[in-house]
Amino acid sequence: MRWIRLLLALIQAKFKTKLIGTETVRKSFRVWISDIDVSVMNHAAIMTVLETGRLDLMVRSNFLKVASKNKWFFPSQAISIQFYRPLKVFQKAQIFTRISYVDAKWIYVEQKIERKGKIIAACIVKNTIKKGRETIPTSEIMKALQIENVPTFKYDLIKTYELENIHMTDKLVDNWDN
Template sequence: MYPFYRYTKSIVKAISAHKKGDTVDLTDTAKMTFRCSLTDIDNFLEMNNGRVFTLYDLGRTDFAIRSGLGKKLLENRWGLVVAGSTIQYRKRIRAFNLVTIKTRIAAIDERWIYVEQSMWVKGKPCSTALLRTGVTKGGRVIESQKVLDALGKSDWKMPPTGYVAEWIESDADRPWPPQQ
């Protein structure tokens, strides 16, 4: 089940932080912490891989609110969408571990905002994900420049380079739908 209580709690905390001046710029890395609960673990007593993606939602929501994007989403009746992702796991997260999610923008192109997220326990990386995200209006992805303009960052550029550009290129070569 989706963790609605935890999601709501993280939104309230992010709004409170934003009001107190604990904001993030588009170039910053946002951090939030939580405990791995019993509802997050699987039969191997570690955080379920699907739950990792769900909890990354909370990190992106925190980033959006604290960066001011959340307010612009409401004002413009915009939505958010994930259009692709890749993840790597390196270390198990066990029940009751204190987990830090780090969220940052890795790149922006004409249409997509590429977000990099990672989970850390005791200063060690456990997983990292790269997500292709977009802002939508009426169910369609809008140009990234409109989002930047709304945030007062019209001149800000962060084109995809390195592994982000390589992922974009390799993902473009992937057949869709998958060949059976």
């Protein structure tokens, strides 16, 4: 079902208005029966829904077209997510997606899922753009997308996120046995 949801998101995005710069993208979705674990939407399904939000952003900003033309791919280095409330079958919610910070190497994307004004989940995704093993400078990407108002202010949330990733790597990867 994951691929069906992603394919539908790709098709729907092609018919939506193009983005200007770093606007916030809003996308509605409904919880399918296949998304349910016991009685609520499972976390893997929520991650897929968030992926459809990023796909919507990439298509509407023309990034997917530019990336294909240049043979770029865009691995996520880290995703940090918080779950706040459950979603039940057939409930409708919205995903909000935006580019929140860009430095020389990384593009940070913020996302949240809301239902009736209440936060269901929120995440930050740290991405880079590659061509083979080469990392493409974000300035080149922003220029190719004709984005001038690039968010370059590293606010507290991004700083906290980076520190948490350093600590997590230290504990889970470098010092597993300690």
